[in-house]
Amino acid sequence: MTSTAEAVLFWSLAPLMVLAAMGLLFARKAVHATISVVFVMISLAVLYVANEAPFLGIAQVVVYTGAIMMLFLFVIMLVGVGASDSLVETVRGQRFIGVLFAGGLAIILLAFLGRLTVGPGVGHEATVADNPTAIARVLLGNFVFPLELVGVLLVTAALAALSLTHQRRLRDRVSQKDLADARVAQGRRLTPLPSPGVFAGRNAMDVPALDPHGRPVESSVSRVLRARGQERDAFVDPEIIEVTEASRPAVGTWDRPERGSDSAESAASEGDSNTREESGEK
Template sequence: MTPSTAEAVLFWVLAPIMVLAALGLLLSRKAVHAALCVITIMISLAFLYIAQEAPFLGVVQVVVYTGAVMMLFLFVLMLVGVDASDSLVETIRGQRWVGWIAALGLMAVLTGVVGRAVYPDAVGLTEANGPGNPVGVARIIFGEHVFGLEVVGALLVTAALGALVLTHRQRLKAVVKQPERAAARVAAGARLTPLPAPGVFAGRNAMDVPALDPQGRPIEESVSRVLRIRGQQASTTPYRADAAAIAAADGGDGAPVVADPGSTTGPTSDVALGGASTRTETQP
């Protein structure tokens, strides 16, 4: 069966991509990059399956292998974590030379096998897909290759159990819950209330402007630690100067009225409340 022009173009476009992805799988140092290379190969294989009149295999290749198995593989990588540091100390002397010699020998054997292989003429999938492509694939898998299917299923179950065992970590100390954390903070004398929000809301609501306490002093903790380290914290001097100018305009001496800690201050002039005149004084 001679392939059509579209099939030939599709093959010669996808084949170099698959070869480059396979080389990336072998040469990449990070497991995530290797997984992305495998995903590229699987998607390309799905296109080739569909072009060869095997739509069921193409859909399974994308949905099952690319969408489920490889996503599970990436999830396990993120869950377990992979150390990016490489050890430059060889525990077995000369192991690299032995590996290169073995790789060259395997390449020579594979080249000889491929060179002597004889392939019959392609006959297409018309007869196999007579009752339908999914039915034909099911008869081959569950009829001729049922033993291999069971072996692969057992291997996948073993791999899943191994991943669960590797990701399980034995707890070395007791779990510290929220009541214990709160009691520890109280015992240590740490702050119990949430941090104040940044910004002088009467003048400027910004993340880089510290909040002011009742005495008009800036609260450093209200600004993000990152901004403070970078030196991007704004000064509250203009806002304190505005407060002083307002106080001076009201007849004061130019300084804001600040009460002693623990005391309550209020206006000393008469305040009209529903026609009655009430005078409020400072209460200690």
């Protein structure tokens, strides 16, 4: 006989389950419909546990809610099925065919319920401790091959979801070398924007940076500031620039002397020292 707590639990969950089932039919978004089905399955698992059938309740949560429905939910979220997709009929007249099949199924169920006879209760023989063991023996003994087929089907569904959600790149990945080649072809600067040089007196963003020779670098100031006329001049003493330019080596030359000049200078110095020694002896 149903206890008061069990009746309260049933009448509390039953209306919510009906509303969630209606949400499956009338939800505009596929994700909301999937969440409604998940709520129905969890509520059904709670009713199983309340009727002293914990194995069915755990199986309902683990298999249906935790595996199948979560797989559906993730696939829908990854593929991106929206409300506008359900309004487009890929086959003409598919809604009429769906209503026709739903009506036929309802007639069959009503006819079956009209002939249903309810006998006296047989107790809780189906929920004894040995029932899960018996189910495991049947599944892993008599139905091993169908169980393996179900596993292969689930793996195939997971691979299909991965293939559907995989998006090919419209462009190849650009490497750092490709970026450098493109900048060289366009005549752009390879290095980042220069920082203030050795002659810089300030580091404000509206003052151009100075290169090691004291010349302002125009690219160091934002084009927006230059367009607004907010750029300030970076003044350097012209004498410093002249001294720097004079001490600057020519392009393609080295500061150090050549090997031949080193040997010539050493030979000349040795000759001078020898002549001085001879003159001292005399």
